[in-house]
Amino acid sequence: MTSLSLSGVFAPVLTPVDANLDIDLPLYIEFCQWLLETGCHGLVLFGTNSEATSFSVAERMAAVDAVLNAGIPAEKVIVGNGTPAVSDGVELARHALAAGCHGVMTLPPFYYPKVSDEGLFRAFAYIIEKTADPALKMYFYHIPQISGIGLSADLLDRLATAFPGVATGVKDSSGDLENLRRFQQVGAAHPGFSVLCGTESLLLANLRGGGGGCISGMANVIPDQIRVLYDNWRAPDADAQQTRLNWLRNAALGTGYNVIAAAKALTADRTGKDGWCRVRPPLVELGEAQRRTLTAAAQAAEPVLA
Amino acid sequence: MTSLSLSGVFAPVLTPVDANLDIDLPLYIEFCQWLLETGCHGLVLFGTNSEATSFSVAERMAAVDAVLNAGIPAEKVIVGNGTPAVSDGVELARHALAAGCHGVMTLPPFYYPKVSDEGLFRAFAYIIEKTADPALKMYFYHIPQISGIGLSADLLDRLATAFPGVATGVKDSSGDLENLRRFQQVGAAHPGFSVLCGTESLLLANLRGGGGGCISGMANVIPDQIRVLYDNWRAPDADAQQTRLNWLRNAALGTGYNVIAAAKALTADRTGKDGWCRVRPPLVELGEAQRRTLTAAAQAAEPVLA
Numbered sequence: 001m002t003s004l005s006l007s008g009v010f011a012p013v014l015t016p017v018d019a020n021l022d023i024d025l026p027l028y029i030e031f032c033q034w035l036l037e038t039g040c041h042g043l044v045l046f047g048t049n050s051e052a053t054s055f056s057v058a059e060r061m062a063a064v065d066a067v068l069n070a071g072i073p074a075e076k077v078i079v080g081n082g083t084p085a086v087s088d089g090v091e092l093a094r095h096a097l098a099a100g101c102h103g104v105m106t107l108p109p110f111y112y113p114k115v116s117d118e119g120l121f122r123a124f125a126y127i128i129e130k131t132a133d134p135a136l137k138m139y140f141y142h143i144p145q146i147s148g149i150g151l152s153a154d155l156l157d158r159l160a161t162a163f164p165g166v167a168t169g170v171k172d173s174s175g176d177l178e179n180l181r182r183f184q185q186v187g188a189a190h191p192g193f194s195v196l197c198g199t200e201s202l203l204l205a206n207l208r209g210g211g212g213g214c215i216s217g218m219a220n221v222i223p224d225q226i227r228v229l230y231d232n233w234r235a236p237d238a239d240a241q242q243t244r245l246n247w248l249r250n251a252a253l254g255t256g257y258n259v260i261a262a263a264k265a266l267t268a269d270r271t272g273k274d275g276w277c278r279v280r281p282p283l284v285e286l287g288e289a290q291r292r293t294l295t296a297a298a299q300a301a302e303p304v305l306a
Numbered sequence: 307m308t309s310l311s312l313s314g315v316f317a318p319v320l321t322p323v324d325a326n327l328d329i330d331l332p333l334y335i336e337f338c339q340w341l342l343e344t345g346c347h348g349l350v351l352f353g354t355n356s357e358a359t360s361f362s363v364a365e366r367m368a369a370v371d372a373v374l375n376a377g378i379p380a381e382k383v384i385v386g387n388g389t390p391a392v393s394d395g396v397e398l399a400r401h402a403l404a405a406g407c408h409g410v411m412t413l414p415p416f417y418y419p420k421v422s423d424e425g426l427f428r429a430f431a432y433i434i435e436k437t438a439d440p441a442l443k444m445y446f447y448h449i450p451q452i453s454g455i456g457l458s459a460d461l462l463d464r465l466a467t468a469f470p471g472v473a474t475g476v477k478d479s480s481g482d483l484e485n486l487r488r489f490q491q492v493g494a495a496h497p498g499f500s501v502l503c504g505t506e507s508l509l510l511a512n513l514r515g516g517g518g519g520c521i522s523g524m525a526n527v528i529p530d531q532i533r534v535l536y537d538n539w540r541a542p543d544a545d546a547q548q549t550r551l552n553w554l555r556n557a558a559l560g561t562g563y564n565v566i567a568a569a570k571a572l573t574a575d576r577t578g579k580d581g582w583c584r585v586r587p588p589l590v591e592l593g594e595a596q597r598r599t600l601t602a603a604a605q606a607a608e609p610v611l612a
Contacts, residue, residue, distance in 0.1 A: 021432070053390035053391060053415070053417035054390065054391050054392065054415065054417075055391050055393065056363070056391045056393040056394045056397070057362070057363070059391075059393060083390075084359035084360065084389075084390070085359060085360050085361050085362045085365075086360065086586065086587055087361065087362045087365060088362045091362070108588065109359070109360065109587065109588045110416075110417060111359035111360075111416060111452065111453070112452060112588060112589065113451070113452060113454065115588040115589070116588075116590055118590050119587055119588035119589055119590045120587075120588055122587035122588065122590070123587035123588045125587075126327070126586075126587050145419070146417065146418060146419060147417070148419065148454055280392065281392055281415065281425055281426075281428035281429035281431075281432050282414065282415045282418065282421040282422075282425035282426055282428065282429040282455075283418065283421070283425055284422055284424050284425045284428070
C-alpha cells in the first residue's frame with residue numbers, strides 16, 4: 001500500500017467458525033497468511049463476505065488482535081467497523097488504530113431504510129470526530145443491494161472535502177459501472193481518495209479509470225488469478241485476461257447460492273477442511289447437493305483459467 | 307403483566323440524548339416514570355422508536371441499569387435485544403434477565419436482505435440456547451418495512467413449538483390487519499403466546515382477536531388516551547373511541563416527518579425541554595419550520611380528544 005492512495009487486491013476475509021459458531025482463530029490466522037502469500041496486497045477483516053455484522057464488537061476486536069499477534073503485518077490490515085450504532089464504529093476504529101492497522105472500512109448505519117445524506121454525513125462525521133485521531137483512514141462502503149443504504153457521489157465529495165486525509169476512499173460493491181465512474185470522479189477531485197471496486201469483474205475498468213484496485217469476495221478463492229490481472233492491467237491482452245477471470249466468478253455465482261456460503265464451501269474444497277462450510281445465523285451453509293453442484297461448476301471452469 | 311400472557315399498553319421508550327449525543331440518563335429516567343404514571347402498563351427499552359440500533363450494547367445495558375436503579379420496577383421492563391449479531395443478542399438477554407426484567411424483544415438479524423426461515427429460526431434459537439436461562443421470555447419483532455426482514459406465521463409457530471414458555475409472543479409493527487390475524491392464530495394455538503400490535507390504531511382489532519395489547523410509538527405521546535381505550539375496549543362506544551384515538555396519530559404522522567423525530571419534538575413541546583428534539587445519526591431532528599407545522603397539527607387534533 002502506498003501512503004498516498006490505497007491500491008491493490010484485497011480480500012474481505014472469510015471468517016471460519018468452529019462447531020460452537022465461535023470464530024476459529026487458528027484457521028482464521030492460517031487463512032489470512034495464505035491470502036497474503038497467494039496474491040493479496042492486504043486484507044479487509046470484517047467486510048460483508050466476512051459475515052462482519054454477525055459478530056459482536058468484542059468478537060471482532062479479539063479476532064483482529066489474534067491475527068496481528070500471529071504476525072500478520074498491521075499495515076496490511078483494514079478493519080470493517082460498520083455497525084448500525086455509530087458508537088460501535090468509534091470503538092472499532094480506535095481499536096484498529098491502536099493496533100497499527102492501515103484504516104477502517106465503514107458501512108453506513110443500516111437499520112432505517114430511509115436516511116438523508118445529511119444524516120449519513122453526520123453518522124460518518126460522528127465516528128471520525130469521536131475517534132479523534134488524525135491517523136484515521138476511513139474507506140466508505142457502498143453496497144446498497146445489501147445494506148439498503150446507498151452513498152451518493154455528492155456525499156463522498158462532501159466527506160472528502162470536510163475530512164481530507166481521513167476520508168481516504170470508497171469501496172463500491174454496487175457492481176454498477178456507471179456508479180463506479182461517478183466515484184472515480186470524486187477520486188480524481190480529491191488526491192489520495194481511492195476508489196476500490198467490490199468485484200474483480202470491474203478491476204480493469206476501475207484501474208483504467210484511475211481507481212486503486214478491488215476488494216472482492218472472490219479474492220478469498222482465487223487471489224492469485226486476480227493478482228495476475230492487477231499486475232498486468234496495462235498488458236495488450238488485459239481484456240482477454242479480465243474475460244477469463246470472469247468465467248470462474250460466473251460459474252460459481254451462476255449457481256445462485258448465497259455467495260458467502262459458496263465461498264466458504266470452495267475454501268473447504270481447497271483446504272479439505274469441511275468446518276469451513278459453517279456460517280453464523282442468519283446465514284445457512286450449503287446443503288450437500290448444493291455443494292456438489294458448486295464444486296462441479298468450479299472444476300469445470302478451472303481449465304479455462306489454466 | 308400476567309405471567310401467563312403479556313397484555314397491556316407499552317411504550318417503546320424514546321431515548322433522549324444530550325448535546326454530546328450520549329443518553330441523557332436523568333431525562334430518560336424522568337420520562338420512564340412519566341410513562342408508567344400516565345397510562346403505560348410497561349416499557350420497552352430500546353425498540354425502534356428508541357433508536358435502539360443507534361446505541362451500542364454497552365450503552366443499552368448502562369441505560370437499563372440506570373432506569374432500574376432509579377426505582378422503575380424491573381418486571382415492567384422489556385429490553386430490546388435485536389442486533390445483527392446474535393452474540394450481542396445473547397449478551398443483552400443475559401443482562402436483562404440478571405436485572406430481573408420481564409423479557410426481551412428481538413429483531414431478526416437485519417443486515418442481509420434475503421434470509422431463509424431456517425436461518426431466522428437458527429438465529430433466534432442461538433440467542434435462546436446460548437442465553438441458557440429458562441426464565442427467558444422472548445417477544446419476536448416483526449417490522450419488515452424497517453428491518454427488511456419479515457417473520458412468517460409459520461416461523462413463529464415453529465419457534466413457539468420448539469421453545470414453549472420462552473417464545474412468548476410477537477410484536478407486529480407491519481400495520482397490516484391480515485398479518486395481525488395470522489399472528490393471532492399462532493397465539494390461539496400456543497397458550498401464553500401474546501400478540502402485541504405495533505400501532506394503537508389496531509388496538510381494538512387486536513384485543514377483539516385475542517391479542518394482548520399494543521407497543522406503540524404514540525404511547526410515548528398519548529399514553530393516557532391509549533390506556534383509556536385499552537381499559538374500555540368492551541364498552542359500547544369502543545369503535546368511536548378507536549376512531550378518535552386515530553385522529554391525533556393521523557394528524558402527527560400526516561406531516562410525513564420521521565416518526566421518531568416527530569415523537570421527540572412533541573415530547574419537547576410537552577415538557578418544554580428542547581433537548582428532547584435531538585436524535586442520533588443517521589436520523590436528523592426536525593427543522594424549525596417542520597416543528598412548527600407538527601405542533602400546529604397536534605394542537606388542532608387535541609380538541610377532538612378532549
